[in-house]
Amino acid sequence: MLLLGIETSCDDTAAAVVRDGRDVLSNVATNQDAFHAKYGGIVPEIASRRHVALLSAAVEDALARAGLSFAELDGIAVTSGPGLIGSLVVGVASAKAYAFALDKPLYAVNHLHGHVFAPFLERDEPPPYPFLTLLVSGGHSQLVAVDSAVRMRVLGRTHDDAAGEAYDKTARLLGLPYPGGPALDEMARRGDASVHPFPRYRPNDGSLDLSFSGLKTSVRYFLESDAGRTAKAEDVAASFQAAVVDVLMARLKTAYERASYNAVTLSGGVAANSALQAAVRAWSERDGIRALIPPPRYCTDNAAMIAAAAFYQGGAVRADPVALTANPNLPFEMGVAT
Ligand code: KG4
Ligand code: ZN
DSSP states (O other), X not given: OEEEEEEOSSSEEEEEEEEXXXXXXXXXXXXXHHHHGGGTSOOHHHHHHHHHHHHHHHHHHHHHHHTOOGGGOSEEEEEEESSOHHHHHHHHHHHHHHHHHHTOOEEEEEHHHHHHHGGGTTOSSOOOSSEEEEEEOSSOEEXXXXXXXXXXXXXXXXXXXXXXXXXXXXXXXXXXXXXXXXXXXXXXXXXXXXSSOOOOOOXXXXXXXXXXXXXXXXXXXXXXXXXXXXXXXXXXXXXXXXXXXXXXXXXXXXXXXXXXXXXXXXXSGXXXXXXXXXXXXXXXXXXXXXXXXXOHHHHSSOSHHHHHHHHHHGGGGEEOTTTOOOOTTOOSOOOOOO
16 A cells, blocks of 8 residues: 655655555655744744645655656545644645545544654564554653554653753753754763753652653753853753653653553654663663664654554544645544544
8 A cells, every 4th residue: 555645744844655554665854944943943934834835846756756656646644733733734735635636545644643653664563552652752742552553542741841842942051053852962972961960850640741841940040050151061961861861761661561562662753862762772672672763764753654654544544635624733542442
């Protein structure tokens, strides 16, 4: 089954062709960072205008790289939410037009479900249900029990900032350009994580919830203090990163112990983080846990993961090419029993 994936929920204009949810025949993404960097964050109006300018070329490029014509596709998969409304509508309108004009099935995919299936791209085996996913991106941070392709339960989520948001805000405090996550990760590799023991905030209510705004504030107060003004930025970065990874690992381990899973997966932009990946790998090797971590290009937003999710979710996400609308607040749980 050959699916064209289209992803425009935020600031990446992406298109990909994927066979059977796993073989990535092409994966095209046009990064808009240069247009947003000077504002220190994503400007929604700029993002949607760039999508309008770039999407048709990205789709044509994805087909050309896959060596396919539109007629050879078995369907079109598009992110219908959650995300920025002005960005989502560009992808949704174009996917509807392709599906209608080509008379091909249309699949409306939840962006976060795309992240859940990213770890299975370019692997030989299908998802080993049930598995436990740590989904950490710029907009979301949550632990998810994936019982099947369409039944996913959120076990814990952040009360405030997402992990990626904490990275981006802390990176900004350290004078790094947007998006700060990758730059902070790089800087932390040259620092000593034991220099500043930042607090490991965790809601203390027996839940698996997370909280990152207090950590970001601690870093800000520290940088404004006398000690902070003379501290090495690399050590601050490493100490911040260690606090994030400790909290995420503690929650992941507790969640894993509370039920029976066939694997643990990482997904979302922060899954590209070198310290988080190293911690998960070490745990998996020590305790014999099957851990699936996507390569960085499938951690951050991409269209291949959208085509993959549509393949696994199939009829449950079939959409009408006339009626489909983008939903910026699309709920995570589908509520479909299997
Ligand atoms: O999943 P994603 O591409 O977009 C959303 O759906 O939000 O995630 C983007 C987020 C940004 O906050 C970015 O700074 C963060 O992922 N990120 C990282 C790394 N690479 C990307 N954070 C920490 N370390 C990284 N290596
Ligand atoms: Zn994302």
